Amino acid sequence: MTTRTAQHAAALEGLDASAVPPYLDAHSALPGPRANLELVAAFAHVWGTRAPALVDALLADPDEYRRMCGTVAMAPRLLAAMSAGAQATVVAQLRERAADDSWRVREGVAMAWQLVGDADPALLRTTMAGWAADGPPLVRRAAIASLCEPRLLHDEQTLGVALAACAAATDFLAARPAGDRRAADLRTLRQALGYCWSVAIAADPARGLTAFDALTRSSDPDVAWVVRENRKKKRMPVA
Numbered sequence: 001m002t003t004r005t006a007q008h009a010a011a012l013e014g015l016d017a018s019a020v021p022p023y024l025d026a027h028s029a030l031p032g033p034r035a036n037l038e039l040v041a042a043f044a045h046v047w048g049t050r051a052p053a054l055v056d057a058l059l060a061d062p063d064e065y066r067r068m069c070g071t072v073a074m075a076p077r078l079l080a081a082m083s084a085g086a087q088a089t090v091v092a093q094l095r096e097r098a099a100d101d102s103w104r105v106r107e108g109v110a111m112a113w114q115l116v117g118d119a120d121p122a123l124l125r126t127t128m129a130g131w132a133a134d135g136p137p138l139v140r141r142a143a144i145a146s147l148c149e150p151r152l153l154h155d156e157q158t159l160g161v162a163l164a165a166c167a168a169a170t171d172f173l174a175a176r177p178a179g180d181r182r183a184a185d186l187r188t189l190r191q192a193l194g195y196c197w198s199v200a201i202a203a204d205p206a207r208g209l210t211a212f213d214a215l216t217r218s219s220d221p222d223v224a225w226v227v228r229e230n231r232k233k234k235r236m237p238v239a
Contacts, residue, residue, distance in 0.1 A: 008038060044073040055077065106138065140189055144162070173193065
């Protein structure tokens with residue numbers, strides 16, 4: 001937990017539920033170039049399982065920052081699920097929100113799964129492998145964005161799933177008819193592939209570049225774009 005996250009967590013600990021939404025509003029850093037993600041994480045940590053009704057209210061709130069906070073707070077709810085059925089319900093809710101109209105909510109899904117990965121990497125791997133292999137574009141995008149987080153990729157199994165997910169998502173993109181490629185959801189998936197590959201490769205350059213090599217020989221224009229974008233990243237090792 002970062003210093004700022006810990007400070008917000010301490011402040012949130014001292015509030016009752018009715019005072020939490022105004023605190024989120026006051027400290028969201030919005031409007032602005034970057035939402036306060038430390039506060040989002042602190043809210044999930046403190047209130048994720050303490051007040052289910054508060055989380056549910058935020059999930060349904062018209063304000064996208066509040067919905068993002070509620071979405072990330074689904075991580076501790078998932079980890080605390082006492083049955084397979086309860087767990088499956090939360091997973092299904094997160095999958096639905098992976099295709100939300102709000103990009104902040106979609107980012108909240110990735111953040112939620114990264115928190116899950118911190119505590120239960122096997123659950124992250126199993127679920128995201130499924131999303132990457134069988135889902136609409138934004139669900140596949142959520143899978144690679146969730147997996148391609150540096151702190152999670154020290155685990156060799158998670159890295160393997162991340163590379164496989166990036167490959168599956170790239171193959172999915174390349175298989176779309178040319179006339180569909182300008183759809184917003186496919187463009188969003190392409191954009192994620194433009195940075196996720198380099199995150200995974202940086203975690204283990206030898207292993208990652210071996211997986212990436214097949215893309216460099218593709219004649220598909222969108223795959224070529226993905227290759228170029230990743231090669232621009234400072235973290236991308238030289239082949």
